[in-house]
Amino acid sequence: MAAEDLPSQFDVVILGTGLTESVIAAACSRVGQSVLHLDRRNYYAGNWASFTFNGLLSWIEQYKNQQEVPITELEQVWRSLIDEGEDAVPLSALDSSISNLEVFCYASEEEEKEEEMKTPLSSFQPVNAETVSEEANGDSTEAHDTVTGDDTTASDAKTPNEEHEVSEPKEDQHTSDISEPSQSQEEKESQLSSSPADPTVEVQKKITYQKLVKEGRRFNIDLVSKLMYSRGALVDLLIKSNVSRYAEFKNIGRILTYRNGKVEQVPCSRADVFASKQLTVVEKRMLMKFLTFCLDFEQHPEEYQDYTEKPFREFLKNKKLTENLQHFILHSIAMVTQHTLTEEGLKATQHFLRCLGRYGNTPFLFPLYGLGEIPQCFCRMCAVFGGIYCLRHSVECLVVDKVSNKVKAVIDTRGQRISCSHFVVEDSYIRDEQRQSTAYRQISRAVLITDRSVLPSESDQQISMVTIPPLESSAPAVRMVELCSSSMTCMPGTYLVHLTCSSSGKAQEDLAPVISQLFHVSTIPGEEPSEGAEERSKPAVLWVMYFNMRDTSALDSSSYSLPSNVHVCTGPDDSLCSDYSIKLAESVFHHILPDEEFCPPAPNPEDIIYDGDGPQAKGPGFDESTNTEADKSLAEEEGATHEKSPSTENSEPAEMDSVTQQAPLDMTPASEE
């Protein structure tokens, strides 16, 4: 593609579009810095991305084919651009943050007869599904090669940014959603997601691999699985910056746990405790009393001061809580380990409780269309304030001034020299030569498509968070998130299940034992469980992907030997929330601009003063502008976008706040009416 040259000077050049980088981009652009935001991939959000099913298949493909690019004549080009008194620091072209990727398919590969015939889609010719499923024993490389035939990729695998167009309707709705009660929201969502085929019929039918591919666009599969604490750093930032207007959210409906071979609901809110059938009335009182204490535990140091040096687990035991309750509090509410100290456990419990009741009966929110939306929302904010975006466009090397040891420019993959005062880069672009320490941890991930919920209930449209304590003492605790189709991440009739834990080995080794406990994994594709009723009651796994993702969150600036105006953003960490990445973004921003406010509220379109007289000319819609590479979209366009959709009113952030005030904190004792 012949592209025009980029401007030759920016305040900040940012490489990588993960959450941290995107927040920094939005924050810098918002206060008037000129920002160039690049990513070598053809999709947004890096390891935070979410993919359609077919998009994921091509991502797997890319992973398999990735290899070190030999130093080419390009190096000659950039070498020639380095002046005297300058050093070149080359960046890595290889992303090694993902490893041990394996895919297994258990869905039947039979063709769907009638439907297939009616709608012959060229890209869905019996694309080698059988090859995948045969590969159930390990060497799956070949299978992937065949699954993502070229035509599939071309016609169906959309990059997440293209997906913006597909998901257009949500833009019109999002204003009200966050403030509405979850029930009506669910209804709306189920309307949104209802497939042309009757969903009730669909449930009855066996879901074939064909079907998954055909309905692939209904999936939004995140590489990172996280939830948003309703009073966490990310939600606060979304509200404060007005970026929340670009996304909509769904409450997590329930918290589950796996215990004594059974999935149980964790009573965490006042309503849950009241309705719980598994707790005795005395347990109800003990639980409520303990949780009320945790809400302001700092006020009662006498209660826990003897335990500050001891594990939280022992403190719980000392409080004479029953085993039931100890399990719930330790694993599902505080979500800490056996060894966590008392104070940390109390803080975690307190945070959980403070998040209750802000938007629903659990502390968590999940962005519709997947977590991958969030970095894109910040990119959008950056673009609205003049940031320039280029995908499939990277930086070859940094130009460092020998005297000051600062980066003064970068040379991009098209051989253009672009000067900048700060350079922000995602960790995976750094070569090993620039590293002082390579002591990273790993995250084990599994992504499953299943045919029913691990705990069916009245509503089949609930997002569930499941905590799974270590099956053996040496194993890590596993966190599982089960997404329903109304979260816009999977097709109706299926559930998308994410498992995450800190690695002790390969992802498959870490997670397969848990999966086989909770799900039915057939030996022959499409086969019904023949064993006892117990096995039949478990949800069946249709498709599963394992991989390890590098967790660089333990690294800091001393881990790299880089100039002082290069800021490295480590990737996603293994925790449930994104607070770590948001705090990192804020600290990088303050390094770059110590005197500026971090993400102040974006003004409402009607409050913006334009230089020209009269109403501004209507520019192209926003979606076009972000999707075109290297297109500059100005604040005026934002104005135009808003005129198009009247629902995006200025009242929106206020609404989000007003919800906060209305919803009573669920755990506080009710005041007398």
Next chain:
Amino acid sequence: MHGRVKVKSTAQQEEEKRKEREKKLKAFVSARDAVLRKRSAGEHDEEALQLTQQLLSSNPDFATLWNYRREVLLQLETSREKDEVQKLYESELHFIEACLKVNPKSYGCWHHRSWVNTRLPQPDWTRELGLCDRCLSLDERNFHCWDYRRVVVKESGVSVEQELQFTDRLIGSNFSNYSSWHYRSTLLPQLHPQPAPDSIHSHRVCEEQLLKEYELAHNAFFTDPNDQSAWFYYRWLLGREEMISCVYVSRERERVSVAFSKPVHSEGLMLVLDGQPQQVEWRSTHPRLRHSPVWLCDLPPGSVSDISNEHNLTVHWTEKYTHRDCALYTGCAESWCRDSATDQELFRSELSVEKSSVLQAELQSCNQLLELEPQNKWCLLTIILLMRALDPLGHEKETLAHFQTLKVRKYYHYLNERYSGSRK
């Protein structure tokens, strides 16, 4: 710094808002004047509907305008076909819905909605029920909506069973809700009446259901013992049937005295003497006491003074559909008729005639809670009530100890005195 977006200053924004408000006020006042002029001119036309609609959609609490609208609608109704009337009132319902979004607690709106439904040739009660449910899911304590819902339920004939499930749902999502608990207390006796041995109208609930309800209340007050709503419901569950305990008539004084199982208002009392309803003035023991356990009245002079005649008296308590007869026989100077309960039972009448084993079990549950919450006043008070019902003398020490804990408040002092007085 370059490249910043220029934003209007707050002063500028304020000024713009102020002007906007002024403009709105002007428009509102002139429209209001026009409407009021039209009304005094007696014009009842489409234009009036439009004008009032404009005003009411910005201020739905303007009662005069709703009244005017009703006049106009009644006028328009006379000149229209039935299906046109239907359309007219249906669009009225849509309009009210929009007004309710402006103010969900507008008296005028809700009242007008009830009225429209009475005028509608074919009211759609299902839709109205849906509206109430939506409204209550946004604010479960909107009593305007609760009131309106009662009308809708009555008209649409929703089954009592469904309504009980409705309260299940509301209580499940938040049990701090008097409206739901109270509604439940009116539904239960209809759905699970106590099999009544005698023909007297029963307002009690059968025992099997009662046990389930006790459990529900336990769940609520063990979860949050400081929430009163469940305790009040529990108290209602434990409460005995309300009745007329005694009727006394004196020939010489020409006076009737009536005693009740609990303080009542005199409004629902009616006296029938020898088949003739009597106009009498009920007096309580103190003129300022509006609810009293004892009410007196003087009979018309000469009505019972003839000692040689027999008279039959009946006191009706219409509120509870109950009554008590009393016969004044020939030659008797006075007569009374009272509940068969013994004196001791009457003192315990705070609680029902449920099997004492059930009450014993309830006392145990409450004691269990008291162990966890030794200071909880609701729990203490309930325990005192239960102990007094079961065995006032046997539990005397404990009762007094609990009063010590409670005595901070005047009300408990009063109760304390009353209860210790009853020992004598």
